[in-house]
Amino acid sequence: MSAQSVTVSVRPEVNGEDLAEILRAGPFARAFRAAIAARGLGLERIQDRLHQHGIKLSIATLSYWQSGHRHPERAESLRALKLIEGILELPAGSLSSLLRSSTRRDSRPMSDGIPYPWPERPEFAELLSDIPTTPDTALRRLHQRDRVTIGPDGLIRSTICSQVMRAERDGVDRSLFLFGCQGHAGNDLPLVTNLRNCELGHVSSNPGHGLIGGEFVFERPLRKGETVRIExxxxNPPEAADAQHRTESFSRCFMQAVPVYLVELCFDERALPRRCQQFKGRLSEKSPRITRNLELGIANTVWSVGRNFGPGYFGIHWDSESAVDDGEDSVVDWSSHWSCNVV
Structure with a gap:
């Protein structure tokens, strides 16, 4: 007996409802949950079956699909969905056909709450496609500080980030992060360590573009009006020491206005910059101009403060001693040499 004939002849029920009717009515998340329940397969079993076909999909992604937080979008995810229909002994296209209507509902929190910062850089959108961003829309950033250490070779070694956030509704338990390094960081990725008042949740990466993103899960869900401070x-990866990955700017992108943002660069005495300058711009701007010069302090540190800033990006650009002085405040080409956090 073929798999197709089995699918047609068997009409399982889920909580007293006919599975075929659920598949017809949708939405996608409900149909996906019902099909899994009807076949009695766990997510780990589905993951193993997909792996046998050369597709690596995380348990978290499958969980997000059945909860409705996210839906399949990328080519690899859509290919996985077709295989899942076979694994769950469903008619071909029964789940895929529900995506069009579900997309309008499921993607609204992403488009209304956390916009993609650079439409010309689709790798950001791809990185976020399997990470639910709805919880992050209920957080208000109150204070942000980035302390960046520059090594003796003039390259960024590490960044200590501190955030104070306030919950705008009950039950918020996580925040979103994105980090990019050197534009093209090769196979190694930035490493997130030394967490305080949170732990890593789901994490996605794009090694080819040096991108990593995911969730910081708080110690407990917050009540409306309650604040949390995470650090x-x-x-940076070891190969960031390669001269071709040289970075001479650091910035943070804000999706919403933040009352106070402090960015601080700490230079090794063997790599003091010739010049430091603050820059900022709107999300749509690719190459913002310098806004003012900054003085290096006695501890080889330079900083800048943004007040009530955003949406947009804000950062510091520096010129090494070997840079040629063009006599003008040059445009920051941060799209090719950059290190950026996205809020």
């Missing part, structure tokens, strides 16, 4: 450190 973490981002260490």
């Amino acid at each position: 973490y450190q981002v260490d």
Whole structure:
């Protein structure tokens, strides 16, 4: 007997409802949950079956699909969905056909709450596609500080990040992060360490573009109006020492206005910059101009403060001693040499 004939002849029920009717009515998340329940397969079993076909999909991603937080979008995810229909002994296209209507509902929190910062950089959108961003829309950033350490070779070694956030509704238990390093960081990725008041949740990466993103899960869900302070450190990969990955700017992108943002660069005495300058711009701007010069302090440290800043990106650009002085405040080409956190 073929798999197709089995699918047609068997009409399982889920909580007294006919599975075929659930598949017809949708939405996608409900149909996906019902099909899994009807076949009695766990997510780990589905993951193993997909792996046998050369597709690596995390348990978290499958969980997000059945909860409705996210839906399949990428080519690899859509390919996985077709295989899942076979694994769950469903008619071909029965789940895929529900995506069009579900997409409008499921993607609204992403588009209304956390916009993609650079439409011309689709790798950001791809990185976020399997990470639910709805919880992050209920957080208000109150204070942000980034302390960046520059090594003796003039390259960024690590960044200590501190955030104070306030919950705008009950039950918020996580925040979103994105971090990019050197534009093209090769196979190694930034490493997130030294977490305080949170732990890593789901994490996605794009090694080819040097991107890592995911969730910081708080110690417990917050009540409306309650604040949380988290801290973490981002260490650049070893190959960042390669001259082709040289970075001479650091910035943070804000999706919403933040009352106070402090960015601080700490230089090794063997790699003091010739010049440091603050820059900022709107999300749509690719190459913002310098806004003012900054003085290096006695501890080889330079900083800048943004007040009530955003949406947009804010950072510091520096010129090494070997840089050629063009006599003008040059445009920051941060799209090719950059290190950026995204809020």
